[in-house]
Amino acid sequence: MNRIFKYSAPALGLLGLAVGGCQPNIDAPAAAAGTADFTSYVAVGNSLTSGYSDGGLYNEAQATSYPAILAQQFGKTGKGPASFAQPSFAPAQQDGSGHVKLQIVNGALAPVVPSAANGYLGEKLAATGSALASGQPQLAAYTGAQPDNLGVPGISVLSSVSAFTGGLAPYGLLNPFYERLLTAAEKPSKDYVTYIGQKTPTFFTCWMGNNDVLTYASNGGVASAADPFSNLTDTTRFGIGYRAILGTMSKKGTVAGIAANIPNVTGIPYFTTVTVAAVAAAFKAANAASPGVFIQTSSTTTPVRLATSADLLTLTAQAVVATGAGSTPSNPLPNKYVLDADEAAAVVARTIQLNAIIAKTARQNKVALADMNTFFTTVAQQGVAFNAVANSSAFVSGNLFGLDGVHPTPRGYALLANEFIRNINNYYGASIPTVNINEYRGVVFPQ
Amino acid sequence: MMLKTLLLASGTLLGSAATAAASGFQINLGGQQNIGMGGVGVGLSLDQAAMFYNPGALAMVRANGVQVGANFALARGAYASDNGGAQRDLQHLLVTPFNLYAAFGKAGKYKFGVAVYTPYGSQLRYADNWEGRYSLTEINLQSVYVQPTFSYAFSPQFSVGVGVTMLAYGSVNLQKDLPLPTGPAHLTLDGTTKFQVGVNAGLYFKPSDKLSLGISYRSKIDAQVKGGNVSYSGLATGASAPAVNRGFTATNFDATLPLPAMASVGIGIMPTEKLTIGFDASLVFWSAYRTLDFAFSGNNGNGGTATAANTGLVGGSTTSTSKRYYQDALAFRVGGQYKATDQLILRLGSAYDFAAVKDGYVTPETPDADRYIATAGLTYQPNPHLGIDASFQFERFAKRSQSQSDLLNNGTTDRVAGTYRTDIFIPGIGVRYSF
Secondary structure: OHHHHHHHHHHHHHHHHHHOOOOOOOOOOOOEOOOOOOOOEEEEEOHHHHOOEOOEOOHHHHOOOHHHHHHHHHHOOOOOOOOOOOOOOOHHHOOOOOOOEEEEEOOEEEEEOOOOOOHHHHOOOOEEEEEOOOOOEEEOOOOOOOOOEOOOOOOOOHHHOHHHOOOOOOHHHOOHHHHOOOOOOOOOOOOHHHHHOOOOOOEEEEEOOOHHHHHHHHOOOOOOOOOOOOOOOOHHHHHHHHHHHHHHHHOOOOOEEEEEOOOOHHHOHHHHOOOHHHHHHHHHHHOOOOOOOEEEOOOOOOOEEEOOOOOEEOOOHHHHHHOOOOOEOOEOEOHHHEEOHHHHHHHHHHHHHHHHHHHHHHHHOOOEEEOHHHHHHHHHHHOEEEOOEEEEOOOOOOEOEOOOOOOEOHHHHHHHHHHHHHHHHHHHOOEOOOOOHHHOOOOOOOO | OOHHHHHHHHHHHHOOOOOOOOOOOEOOOOOHHHHHOOOOOOOOOOOOOHHHHOHHHHHHOOOOEEEEEEEOEEEEEEEEEOOOOOOEEOEOOEEOOEEEEEEEEEOOOEEEEEEEEOOEEEEEEOOOOOOOOOOOOEEEEEEEEEEEEEEEEEEOOEEEEEEEEEEEEEEEEEEEEEEEOOEEEEEEEEEEEOOEEEEEEEEEEEEEOOEEEEEEEEOOEEEEEEEEEEEEEOOOOOOOHHHHHOOOOOOEEEEEEEEOOEEEEEEEEOOOOOEEEEEEEEEEOHHHOOEEEEEEEOOOOOOOOOOOOOOOOEOOEOEEEEEOOOOOEEEEEEEEEEEOOOOEEEEEEEEEEOOOOOOOOOEOOEOOOOEEEEEEEEEEEEEOOEEEEEEEEEEEEOOEEEOHHHHHHHOOOOOOOEEEEEEEEEEEEEEEEEO
16 A cells, blocks of 8 residues: 555656646736837936936936836837937946935944045045036036936926026036036037927926925025025926927927926925924923924014924934024024925925926827826825835835935835836826836945 | 554645645645545545545445545746736645545444544745745645544434544744845744644435435634744844844744634435535635734844843834735535446546635735636545545636735735736545455
8 A cells, every 4th residue: 555655656746747837827918108109218307307316416326217217118118219328427437426325323324425524435426626606516527429318406497498597607507417418518508498409209208397396495495595596486487498398398299208297395304304393302302491493484573483393394404403403592493404384385385386387288298297296295195015015205214215305216216117107108008017116226224 | 543643644744735725725635536526525425534524424434444645736826017027937846735534433333533634734935036025935834633533323314423623733934035225134934833623523414325415514723823933034234234133133923823614515416326426515714814913022132132122023013914804715516426347436526616815915825816626536446445546636726916006905015916827736646445
């Protein structure tokens, strides 16, 4: 009996292996371009489009910009671009403008900004040593042909049109990220609308307008008199500028593309990480009589008052708070570290107005619209779980936002790319595969 | 047959069992003759495997005997992500559900017996670095029941039986990757279950030579793991190690997995001496499985000096809950055998099992779906005492898709969106000796 079993068992096992050789197949829908043609793809936008992360533009983060991810996924439809050029830095200058790093400081993890004092964290910077008219350090010129990723960190709709520069030097002499893309002859004369008009894509993405509210918001609602682009952009000039940009790229509705609107910036970690409650608690711990956090506001009637939970403190306020600012009425937290409740409301209201212009212009030019405002609000409130990994908008630990508290990590950019793809698929009847965002990194921890 | 011997046999031979038959992680591979007939057996009294299908029928089994059988289940699984991209194939594990029966007594009057079988189990291993690695990379669930049984025939028409089901051995091994900011690490939860007792009882009624009826019920047993082992590999080693690893201090876990109750009815029809046909319907009470909860404890020092606050953490939490919300699942089986000669019996069967896992709740550990089952089998009897049974069972799972929005809506984002497909091929062999 045992012998029979002994001899037949391996034979049956082999039989199982033989018949089990047939692997079940899942017929997944093939990737397809739908009515769109991605053979020549161009991306227009600001820092978010350029792949800027951790307070800087550098090759590694740029390689995972959402346009780069889109170009790669477009390629899977068989009607993608043969190449997608990004204005990268030379390998010896791969850290570009330099970027913030997470390091161990006094036994705890802390973001460290590169500076002369810390040897620029050993980064390979692309600074030439000269400064631009804006005071920002000049970056090494990009010498290749005009790239396909036209994202320029810092650019706004307002600063894209030379007529709006308000008597200042042309934008090509002010913004180091734009300056490096232009030839010497172009710098004083070529505005961004003209620059992007040199491309003739079959498909484009356009994500402009963020800096028309973000520059003001991130500076705590303080506009600089010297910088005409530092206030909330008014709707009239935004409309003129935005119609020029989208009209240029869509060739008045004949080129397919997608426009994205402006997310509500008050939900980014830059404004949500340092909270009034936490600072007040720290003051209370140091001095039990502390009534709370005193802030300077933009209101002329009550320039200094106790902060409430409706006032947003900037990520950069951390260092100032550490010196005691905000603990007494005579030493309030300076205005530029506080987006007070009135300012925050103004930013939100303006965002809604500008998004209405974006939506209408997209319709007029027959391009798809990615509602990044709604998408971002959902992410900020609920986080995103993807293939069993939880991600959120929490600073550092949330995986999605880099160390400047404003710009995404590569994983955050992959998430944005998926949202663009979802909207493109809907509008153009395409089936472009999305990416596994878990394959893209979050914040880099020191090893 | 000594219980101790049986337990030893189970430990060395039973091994693990694939998700082989019936929904969820139930295995309906009780005896080779029954398997060849689509898994019917509640309304039949074929052999000693009646202890598994319907203890009430045991007293009606003519001969005393011992029998042993094993199956060689080979699952072929595929997964395609919601995001597109290449299909992922499961790594193939050959697993061997096994059973052993011995029964003695007075024919047609009473029988004592003991059964050893594996009613629930699952073993799956996904491709390296697959999309769902942070949900599951590998699972191995095992359960071995030992069931002393007594069956009594009140008349040639009616018998009853009851068995004490003892969860003699149960084990769980769950592995997944951890998405640390310093790179993937690996978590292994490994434990064995406590001894538990339940009941398996049945009634058998044979109004005529051509008809028999059966009802059976096997009660739920909670497989409880106390003080299972938690281990990690690949945790952060560099400067970030104290910050990252302090959320992983647990060394032990407790968990409970229900092995649900099952109720079955069956009919046997014997139109001629040579032909037997059976129909079974079973209901498995999977709704008992609502959540999979782990409670962690212990401290390995990753969080510095042990305190109440840093003890028992996995991913920064002392517990983990995963929603299952299974539904009760029906299965229908039909099969027959034909005695071609005195030496040869031929069998065919078919079954349909409904999935226990609801839409939006499919996990990589049980990528469950409605199943179509086809079986065939034969017996070779060189003499009246010896029977060699062979069976073959094929299971095809319906394609099962789960979208990301399903997961979000149900709050079950601890698993992965995508499409699963599985086929299982199960050859089996058994030997019976009766006297």
